[in-house]
Amino acid sequence: MTGVGKTAVGHALAKLANVPFVDLGASIERTAGRSRAAIVAQGGKEALCTLEKAALATELQDPSPRVVALGAATLLHRPARLSVLERGLLVALTATVEELARRAPGNDNECLAEQSAARAASYAEAHAVIDTTSRSIDEIASEVLGMSVQDPIVVPLGERTYLVDVAAEQAEANLSKTLARLSPSRVVLVTDEVVWPLWGERVDRIIERLAGEPVRVILPPGERHKTLAAVERILRSAVEAPVDRAAVVVGVGGGVVTDVAGLSAAVALRGLRWVAVPTTLLSMVDASVGGKTAVDLGAAKNAVGAFHQPSRVIVDPLFTCTESPRAVSSGLAEVLKTALIGDPLFYQELSAEGGAERLAVQRDVGALTRAIRSSVAVKAGVVGRDEREAGERANLNLGHTVGHALETEGGFSRLSHGEAVALGTVAALRVGVALGITPADLAEQVISVLRRLHLPTDLDAQPVATALRWVSFDKKRRRDALRMVLVRAPGMVEVVPVVPADLPRLLTPPG
Ligand SMILES: NC(=O)c1ccc[n+]([C@@H]2O[C@H](COP(=O)([O-])OP(=O)(O)OC[C@H]3O[C@@H](n4cnc5c(N)ncnc54)[C@H](O)[C@@H]3O)[C@@H](O)[C@H]2O)c1
Numbered sequence: 001m002t003g004v005g006k007t008a009v010g011h012a013l014a015k016l017a018n019v020p021f022v023d024l025g026a027s028i029e030r031t032a033g034r035s036r037a038a039i040v041a042q043g044g045k046e047a048l049c050t051l052e053k054a055a056l057a058t059e060l061q062d063p064s065p066r067v068v069a070l071g072a073a074t075l076l077h078r079p080a081r082l083s084v085l086e087r088g089l090l091v092a093l094t095a096t097v098e099e100l101a102r103r104a105p106g107n108d109n110e111c112l113a114e115q116s117a118a119r120a121a122s123y124a125e126a127h128a129v130i131d132t133t134s135r136s137i138d139e140i141a142s143e144v145l146g147m148s149v150q151d152p153i154v155v156p157l158g159e160r161t162y163l164v165d166v167a168a169e170q171a172e173a174n175l176s177k178t179l180a181r182l183s184p185s186r187v188v189l190v191t192d193e194v195v196w197p198l199w200g201e202r203v204d205r206i207i208e209r210l211a212g213e214p215v216r217v218i219l220p221p222g223e224r225h226k227t228l229a230a231v232e233r234i235l236r237s238a239v240e241a242p243v244d245r246a247a248v249v250v251g252v253g254g255g256v257v258t259d260v261a262g263l264s265a266a267v268a269l270r271g272l273r274w275v276a277v278p279t280t281l282l283s284m285v286d287a288s289v290g291g292k293t294a295v296d297l298g299a300a301k302n303a304v305g306a307f308h309q310p311s312r313v314i315v316d317p318l319f320t321c322t323e324s325p326r327a328v329s330s331g332l333a334e335v336l337k338t339a340l341i342g343d344p345l346f347y348q349e350l351s352a353e354g355g356a357e358r359l360a361v362q363r364d365v366g367a368l369t370r371a372i373r374s375s376v377a378v379k380a381g382v383v384g385r386d387e388r389e390a391g392e393r394a395n396l397n398l399g400h401t402v403g404h405a406l407e408t409e410g411g412f413s414r415l416s417h418g419e420a421v422a423l424g425t426v427a428a429l430r431v432g433v434a435l436g437i438t439p440a441d442l443a444e445q446v447i448s449v450l451r452r453l454h455l456p457t458d459l460d461a462q463p464v465a466t467a468l469r470w471v472s473f474d475k476k477r478r479r480d481a482l483r484m485v486l487v488r489a490p491g492m493v494e495v496v497p498v499v500p501a502d503l504p505r506l507l508t509p510p511g
Contacts, residue, residue: 028071060087171202254282285331338379
């Protein structure tokens with residue numbers, strides 16, 4: 001909003017960070033040789049908007065660090081906003097209407113209030129929204145600089161936008177900041193018996209120090225306990241404590257714990273805020289984005305659930321050091337799959353010499369951090385564009401059609417989720433090659449990376465023929481056709497209808 005302090009804060013921040021400052025409005029005026037008012041007078045608001053978008057695109061193409069002050073209206077255009085969020089750290093400055101009127105006299109308070117309210121959902125899609133009322137310019141500039149060092153990944157969902165921190169050995173610091181910001185009346189800590197002695201007790205101590213003694217719920221571990229009974233146990237503990245609606249649920253554990261904790265938060269007192277602290281690689285790269293929460297109902301996996309976005313997700317790759325090699329490989333299947341869908345650059349790194357080994361054998365924390373960031377960023381982008389899986393989000397189902405069938409056939413115990421995804425990806429590659437969509441050499445390369453990540457790839461050794469009876473239960477099918485995700489090139493996948501009866505033929509290896 002006019003008068004909020006973009007230019008002043010931008011200048012101060014650029015000075016502090018020792019990088020150039022670009023005022024997009026001024027640079028448009030320089031290029032056009034006219035003031036913005038003259039551009040609007042001659043060509044209307046659209047003319048200014050077109051120039052703003054072009055200037056923004058130029059800025060975003062330049063990889064060197066800079067501080068850019070955007071025109072107030074630039075962010076109202078969602079595609080432009082999403083591209084800024086992908087490429088940079090976006091901070092929206094706000095101020096109370098009274099303060100704005102004081103700083104930019106001549107504006108009508110009612111008009112400012114209306115404009116402010118109309119823009120709130122757009123401005124909320126940022127890495128941070130900072131209220132500049134009664135704060136100094138330098139204070140705000142150093143806060144933003146601190147954020148740029150932390151470099152969280154944003155999941156842009158309007159007023160439910162949240163951040164995912166991915167940083168090694170930073171869980172304590174990030175959790176402390178999160179609790180300070182959320183200021184909960186009480187914390188409900190949910191974890192499991194395996195995670196509690198490994199990492200849960202540490203998190204518990206931070207919570208106790210910052211937010212008082214939490215309500216502790218330590219569940220038995222494993223998918224067997226991803227049930228309504230576990231949710232009921234959490235709800236009873238919270239209600240009996242008792243907690244109020246300012247309480248926050250913190251789930252510390254693998255995907256089972258974060259799913260159960262998130263669903264409990266969705267229904268407790270008609271909705272509590274929650275924070276996810278995933279501790280398995282799989283939950284860091286998969287369950288951390290999108291707000292899907294669920295429990296199983298008998299044999300029906302994830303049959304009872306809700307979309308309930310967390311307030312923050314804190315990922316510390318260090319937590320994976322207590323996981324077994326098989327569990328880490330399982331998470332890496334998801335990493336490779338996601339890179340193939342949306343991060344061709346990272347796919348190249350992974351398939352290059354030593355790339356897979358650094359993750360699966362050396363378990364290098366730096367490399368793991370890079371891998372997790374890649375997956376989270378791809379998913380955050382996809383979810384931001386398609387939260388409810390009306391279109392693009394379906395791309396994330398690469399490897400799921402046959403993978404889920406094999407996972408179900410194995411009673412969810414013979415294969416881990418990642419192993420099933422790896423085999424499902426091999427199946428999708430075979431179908432892609434058979435339909436002339438996937439180049440055969442790309443299929444071979446992906447299969448070799450899967451092997452180097454210590455994942456199973458021998459589809460012919462799997463009970464595929466019997467497992468295929470499960471594909472017709474696939475939630476994603478449309479009428480008689482399955483919707484399989486096939487790979488055209490790294491970073492380029494498409495959903496293709498496949499009739500289940502054709503699958504055995506399409507899955508037969510060539511020759
Ligand atoms: N919500 C979503 O979007 C989403 C996405 C993917 C998967 N999931 C769900 O996640 C679950 C699978 O996740 P998972 O593999 O993390 O399962 P999990 O939570 O069962 O964890 C696997 C095992 O590892 C233990 N563990 C957790 N952290 C550990 C650590 N740091 N070191 C050693 N052991 C540790 C757990 O106690 C458990 O015994 C499934 O139920 C799946 O449906 C949800």
